Amino acid sequence: MYLENSEQSKASGEGELSAEVILAEQCVIPKATEATVFSGPSKDSADLGIKVLMAYTGQIFNGEMDCPLLCEENGNLNTGEVQAKPLLPQMESSDAGKICVVIDLDETLVHSSFKPMNNPDFIIPVEIEGKLHQVYVLKRPHVDEFLKRMGELFECILFTASLSKYADPVSDMLDKCGAFKNRLFREACVFHKGNYVKDLSRLGRDLNRVIIIDNSPASYIFHPENAVPVESWFDDMSDTELLDLIPFFEKLSKEGGIYDILKEQRISS
Numbered sequence: 001m002y003l004e005n006s007e008q009s010k011a012s013g014e015g016e017l018s019a020e021v022i023l024a025e026q027c028v029i030p031k032a033t034e035a036t037v038f039s040g041p042s043k044d045s046a047d048l049g050i051k052v053l054m055a056y057t058g059q060i061f062n063g064e065m066d067c068p069l070l071c072e073e074n075g076n077l078n079t080g081e082v083q084a085k086p087l088l089p090q091m092e093s094s095d096a097g098k099i100c101v102v103i104d105l106d107e108t109l110v111h112s113s114f115k116p117m118n119n120p121d122f123i124i125p126v127e128i129e130g131k132l133h134q135v136y137v138l139k140r141p142h143v144d145e146f147l148k149r150m151g152e153l154f155e156c157i158l159f160t161a162s163l164s165k166y167a168d169p170v171s172d173m174l175d176k177c178g179a180f181k182n183r184l185f186r187e188a189c190v191f192h193k194g195n196y197v198k199d200l201s202r203l204g205r206d207l208n209r210v211i212i213i214d215n216s217p218a219s220y221i222f223h224p225e226n227a228v229p230v231e232s233w234f235d236d237m238s239d240t241e242l243l244d245l246i247p248f249f250e251k252l253s254k255e256g257g258i259y260d261i262l263k264e265q266r267i268s269s
């Protein structure tokens with residue numbers, strides 16, 4: 001979807017598209033200064049959402065408009081209309097009765113960068129405007145074990161604000177056990193107040209049986225009570241967050257609804 005914008009930008013004589021834009025997860029209305037953009041908690045190009053999109057605001061935002069060109073890609077918040085077609089197909093019969101768990105990709109399961117890294121788990125070639133770029137992907141520790149167990153317990157859905165041309169091949173490499181029953185990409189997000197939001201009400205599942213695991217609170221701002229937050233991960237190979245979550249999800253998988261147990265978890269943490 002972003003490339004559509006880039007075509008419009010080129011037509012209006014604006015700058016070149018950066019390869020990093022394709023990974024950008026969170027988009028911010030361009031009011032901050034560059035100093036604001038390039039400081040903060042991110043490491044190298046990890047916090048691509050803020051860094052990159054702010055750096056390329058001329059391409060993303062249409063002149064003096066407050067609203068980016070991508071606004072409400074797949075939603076209709078401005079009109080209040082509800083899109084009839086759910087994002088997900090009917091649940092497979094093998095998953096009947098299971099809770100639906102929506103899992104984020106970047107900085108939740110992997111960390112990716114256009115900067116070469118020493119020991120990447122995968123290198124994904126991504127073509128942008130006719131030029132091939134290499135994306136270096138590092139797996140979060142224990143992600144294999146986590147996905148395998150989650151796939152056994154739940155109907156797992158990959159839901160990322162990144163573009164499919166990057167996230168789909170990463171998922172192919174990452175999800176060797178076939179945990180993800182479906183994959184949702186940026187076009188499935190709703191662009192709301194500068195962020196790509198994952199609107200769980202559009203999945204086509206009972207919200208009392210939907211959980212989102214995400215490092216970015218902005219992603220689940222419509223449904224914070226359905227969230228299991230995780231720390232953003234970049235390269236700490238001693239990280240055990242995914243491993244530590246498995247017993248919690250094993251317990252959760254036996255519950256009828258998710259709200260009470262998630263509320264308990266929020267209070268105790």
Ligand SMILES: [Mg+2]
Pocket residue numbers: 025104105106107108214215216
């Ligand atoms: Mg993320």
